[in-house]
Amino acid sequence: MSVDTPRRIVLLRHAKAEWSQAPSDHERPLAERGRKDAPVAGRRLAGSGIDFDLALCSTAARTRETWKLAVHEFEQRPKTLYEERLYDASLGELIALFNETPDEVRNLLVIGHNPGMHGAADALAGSSEGDVLARMTRDGFATAAFAVLEFPGTWKSVELGAGRLTDYWTPID
Template sequence: MSVDTSRTIIVLRHAKADWPSVPDHERPLADRGRKDAPNSGRWLAVAGVVPDLTLCSTAARTRETWKLFAHELPERPRTVYEDRLYEAAPGQLIEVLHELPEEVRTVLLVGHNPGVQGLAEIVSGDSEGDALARLRASGFPTSAVALIDFAGPWKGLEPGVGRLRAFYTPKDGA
C-alpha cells in the first residue's frame, strides 16, 4: 500500500460501568451502559464505517461494551483483546496502533478515559465542523465514538496528522 493510503481510527470509550465490590478490571456495565453501547453501534452502522479489525481492552466493561456494540454492525470484524489498552495513556495507544499491519485500513479501538480522549485530541489536527470543539467540551463520555481519518502508514500516526470526521455521544442520539 502506498504511503498516502487513507486510514480511519474509530475510538470507542467503554459504556457506563457499575461500581460493585470487584477489582476495577472486572467491573461490569451498568444498566445505562447496556442501553448506550448498542445505540453507539447503530450510529456507526448508519455512518457506514466498517472496521477491518477491533482492538479491545481486556477489562470486563470494554469486552461487554464491544459485544453489545458489535451486535449492531453489519459484519463483525476480527477482534484482538489487548492487555496494553487497559489504563493506557495516549502515547501507549499510538504505539499499539503503530504495530498494525498495513493491510488494515480501519481499526476500532475500545478503551478507557483519559487515554481515548487524549488519543483523539492529540491525533486530530482539525475536524469536520465543530466535532473537535464538541469532543473537548464533552470530555469524551462513556459510549462516545470518534472517527479520525489520516493518510499514510500506521507508523506515521503522530500528533496532529488526523482529521476528526465525526464525534458521537449517547446524548446525540437521545
Template sequence: MSVAESRRIVLFRHAKADWPEVTDHERPLAERGRLDAATAGSRLADTGIPFDLALCSTAVRTRETWKLAVHELAHRPKTVYEERLYEASPGELIAVLNETPDDARNVILVGHNPSVQGLAEILPGAGAGAGAGSGEAREWLDRRGFATAGFAVLSFTGSWKALEPGVATLDDYWAPSE
C-alpha cells in the first residue's frame, strides 16, 4: 500500500454517560447512551467504511460505546484500547494517530470531548484548501458542537506520520437526534 493513498479517520465521541458515584474514568453509559451507541453503530455500518483499526479510550463509557457500536458492523476491526486517548488534547490525539501503521487506511478513534471536537476543527483547518470540506457537516459542528454518540468522517492523502492540522477534509458528520 502506498503512503500517498487516501485515508479516512472517523472521530467518534462516546455516547451519553451516567453520573454515578465513581471516578470519571469509570463512568458507565446511561440508558440513552446505550441506545444511541447501537444507533451510531448502525449509521457507521451505513457509511460502508471498512475499518482497519479502532483506537478506543480506556474509559468505561468509551469501551461500552464501542462494544455496542461495533456489534452493528459487518467487519470487526482490530481494536486497541489506548490510555493516552483519555483526557488527551487534540495534539496528543494527532500524536497517537501519527503512530498508526500505513497499512491501515481507515481508522476510527473513539474518544471524548473537548478533544474529539477540537480535532474535528483543526484537521480540516480553515478556508478553501484541504479545509472545511462538507459545508453542511461544518455548519452542524459549528452550530451544535460534537454531540455524544456523534461521529465525523475526515479524509486525507498521505502517511499517518504526515497527519497534522489543515491536511484533512471534513466529509460528513452524524449525530443522534436529541
C-alpha cells in the first residue's frame, strides 16, 4: 500500500452498559438499550462504504458484546484483535496503538470507551467537514456513537491534529 493512500480510523464507543452487580467495571454487560443500539451502529457502519481491514476491540464485556452485535450487520467480518490496552487507555496509549497498526491496513475500526474515544477523535482532528466537529462536541460522544477520521501517510505518522474528521454518527440523531 502506498504512503499516499489515505488511512481511516473509525472510533466506536461501546453501546449503553448496565450499572449492574457485575464483579468489576470490566465485566459490565450491555443494557437493553445497548443491545438495541449496537446492531443499528453496525448497520450504519456496514452501509458507510468503508471496508474494514482490522478491528481492535477492548477486552471489556460491554465492548465485546457491542462488537458481536454490530459485526453481524457486516457482509464480511474484518480480522478482529481483542486488545487489553484499549480498556481505560489514555490518549498517548491510543496513539501508540494506532502507530503500531500494520502498513497493509487501510481502514481500522476501534471499539472502545469514553473518555478515550471522544478524546482521541477530538485531539486527532486537525480539521473537519461541515458541522461534524460541532455535532460531536455537542453530543459528547454518546454510547454506540462513532467518529470517522482520515489521515495521510503511514500509521506511524498518526499524531495530534493530523487527521480530518469526516463523519460523526450517534443513534440519538
